[in-house]
Amino acid sequence: MTATTAPPTPVASLTRPRPEWPDATGHFGPYGGRFVPEALIAALDELTEAYEQMRVDPVFLAEFERLHRDYTGRPSPITEVPRFAEHCGGARVLLKREDLNHTGSHKINNVLGQALLTKRIGKKRVIAETGAGQHGVATATAAALMGLDCTVYMGEEDTRRQALNVARMRLLGAEVIPVTTGSKTLKDAINEAFRDWVTNVETTNYVFGTVAGPHPFPAMVRDFQRVIGDEARAQLLEREGRLPDAVLACVGGGSNAIGIFTAFVPDADVRLVGLEAGGDGVETGRHASSITGGDPGVLHGARSYLLQDANGQTVESHSISAGLDYPGVGPEHSHLHDLGRAEYRPVTDSQAMEAFALLCRTEGIIPAIESAHALAGAITLGRELGPDALLLVNLSGRGDKDVETASAWFGLGGTRGDAPTDSDERAVEDGHGGEPGPALGTPEETTVQDGDAL
Amino acid sequence: MSAPGTTSLLAERIGVARSEGRSALIAYLPVGYPTVPGSIEAMVAAVEGGADVVEIGVPYSDPGMDGPTIQEAVEVAVQAGVGMADVLTAVAAVAQAGAVPVVMSYWNPIERYGVQRFATDLAAAGGAGAITPDLVPDEAAAWIAASEEAGLDRVFLVAPSSTPARLATTTAACRGFVYAASTMGVTGTRATVGDAAEVLVARTREAAGADLAVCVGLGVSNGDQAAEVAAFADGVIVGSAYVRQLLDGHGPDGVRALSADLAEGVRRR
Structure with missing residues (x-):
């Protein structure tokens, strides 16, 4: 096999032939589709249509390529x-x-596209859900870059175990709303973001973080x-x-x-x-x-x-x-x-x-x-x-x-003065908390082949 | 009683209200709050106070269209493991009390129970059909077939954002009535109902013709608001205000009194 030229740009990716799925209404075989309140259908239709126009628009493609090269740092090595x-x-x-x-993280690839789409449809505010905070940080970043208001929903449990990312989002000018319903994690943050969207859909675009959710999100992301x-x-x-x-x-x-x-x-x-x-x-x-x-x-x-x-x-x-x-x-x-x-x-x-x-x-x-x-x-x-x-x-x-979750898991001791988070407790309970040394030995001492010690 | 497939229990009951020169009162309560028997007692009280139809809510872990009031009650029911068997018990009790029972469910609990099985068991329990807030007709082929076969009503939602084309296709897929979600947002009581509801009802009637009843939900909490909506809608749907009675500890008496206030509202001229 012969070597090829340089890696494709994001633009090349967007204009490349897509897989044979989903169908026109967003179905991947029996999966996907749209199971949402009727109130959101118009917004999803608007997004679908605007996205299909945008992905072949040379002006957008040039801007998207420039951002990925000069801002994100693509291609990644x-x-x-x-x-x-x-x-x-x-x-x-x-x-x-x-x-x-x-x-x-990879989250920036998606949010730059969706933030440009938000501007294209004339909306001034974005909302997002986040679990680890990576998508929230990426969305807050794109919102700062493009002058959009940004609200991020994050499960209360996750705001504790990913405190660094909460601080990053706030520094970037986003409002972070801890979600206290249900399991207080990502799934509940998504519920809350959908509730915000259905209420504020005239002014607000939902920048969805993953290949789930209703059509067109899985295909677009x-x-x-x-x-x-x-x-x-x-x-x-x-x-x-x-x-x-x-x-x-x-x-x-x-x-x-x-x-x-x-x-x-x-x-x-x-x-x-x-x-x-x-x-x-x-x-x-x-x-x-x-x-x-x-x-x-x-x-x-x-x-x-x-x-x-x-x-x-x-x-x-x-x-x-x-x-x-x-x-x-x-x-x-x-x-x-x-x-x-x-x-x-x-x-x-x-x-x-x-x-x-x-x-x-x-x-x-x-x-x-x-x-x-x-x-x-x-x-x-x-x-x-x-x-x-x-x-x-x-x-x-x-x-x-x-770093904090891993330190707790491996019992490396705290660098912080505050109380341990739930996640730290989980890490200590499940890992080797409090036992220094063997948890993080040299690679030669590491017996991963046995699948236990480290 | 007519054979399955010929009569809509909901259309029939709303038609009776219309012949009395008033709108129908439709009360929502979830099964399992505060307990299964407690919720059924509250539903019966709503009927005694004057509700024509009871929307029997199926508890769901991810109620994306509901505001904090209904979320709070439903979460208790989900934690308690309330399921479709309890829902069917409530359906039978509401029918026994003399109102028309219609199930209100997010789609996954019905899909998990089995669409065919749900239709068969709901019809056997005396239920009129189901309202499906996160199922649009585009995704509803299995439910349309099963409900058609069992002679059940299908209530889909329309919203202020619905295009004329969607108003036409959605109302064409409905049987019993169409649920006009009057405001863009989640469930919950509101200080004013707003003009959006009246505009939506007019647009919906234009798309659907005269044969399909249009009932309005989202935001109504008292007799005055009910009277306001009754002036232009065939039915007035009230949910969070009923649930609020239970959350605040007023029990079946509070529910009965609210029903009486709302029932007076839908009769006001």
Whole structure:
């Protein structure tokens, strides 16, 4: 295979042929659609139409490309991580460095597109939901850049475990509203954002953070995120002269995973592996693995896999990672799962934190705990595939925001004077809190092969 | 009684009210607040006070269209594990009390129970049909087929933001009445009902023709507001104000008194 030219720009991504799904009304096979109050249909129609016009408008495309290059810092590089890969059965591991984007994650790819769309439809205010705070920070950033008012809904529980991101959003001029209903996490923040939207839809656009929700969000967010995979595919052909054997990404709502998968969907020999948050283990019921441990239903405007009880009530999810702590998943993932084109595996809190520490100590990269789930998947899959395998892992975000949670997990002791958060308590309870030393040994001491100590 | 598929229980009852020169009073209460028997007692009290129709709310964990009052009550019911069997018990009790029971449910509890099974069991319990606030006709093929077969009413919503084309397709898919959500927003009592409701009702009638009743919900909390809405709508839907009676500890007596005030309102000329 011959090498190709430079990675495609975001513009090239948007004008590229799209997958055959969704259909005109937003269905990915039996999934997706629009399960919303009639009051929102007009706004969703307006967004759909405006987006379809915008994505082929040369003026928009030039602005979008300029922002991604000069503001976000695209293309993001590929980094090979050989010392980490020693723990992956000898497979080679390449990271797609979305953690190096401005604001620290892949979320910026999507919000720049949706913020430009907001201006195009003449609205002055944006609202967003956020779990880990990455989408909230990205939205607050885009709003500051483009002069839009910004309100972010965040579960009260998440405002505690991601306090750094709350401060960032406020510094950027956004109003952060802690949501105290239900489980006080991402799902309730989405409910509250929808309530705001239906009330203020004349002036307000909802900048949705992931490939879930009602049509057009799953398709539109995918289109904005597919630059990850389009770039990575070209970068791999350029430097390796071949495609990877597998592409791995963590899946909460699933936007970084769809972003890196989409370019590879037609490459039948490339395995697409989504890593769901397994929490304490799917068998314990305390997890966030919607595909592995849930079944189809309707939540937040779309049909997809979700965690629900016999009465159809959404079941609370559990994960050490706020960004994956969501009981649903984007409809395209449900479709890819049913088609057998992608596979979804759970990664427990412990496995994710083991991979987190390993990347820190072997490569000098502190990943987001979300992305550490994908790294844990690489450790397992690498051992299954053996030394010739080439794995591409989406490092969707950086771990600055997770320093306190990780410190508590590994018992590194506090650098803060304030009381521990719920998440810290969870980390201490589940991890090695209070026991210094063995939790974070040198890589050589690390016995990840046994899947326990670290 | 007519055979399934021929008579709409809701249209029939609203027609009786119209023949009396008034609007129908439609009361919403969720099953399971404060308890299942307590909620059924409240529904019966609403009927005794003068409600023609009771909207029987199915508790749901993610009520995206509801404001804080209904959220608070429903969360208690969800925590208690209230499910469709309890809803069907309430349906039978309301029918027994002499009002027309119609279920109000977000879509997932119905899909989880099974659309066919829900239609069959609801008809058997004496229910008129269902109001589905987050199911638009575009996604409702299975429900339209099942409700048609069981002879049940289907109430979809229209909103001030609905285009003329959507008003036409939505009202065409309705059976029993169409729910005009009078304001852009979530459920809850409001100081004034506003002109938007009257405009929406007029636009809806224009799209639907004279055969489909138009009932107005969102914001009505007392007899005066009910009278205001009754001047232009076939039915007045009241939810949060009823739930407020229970949250404030006034119990079935409070519900009965509110019904009496609202029933007087819908009869005012």
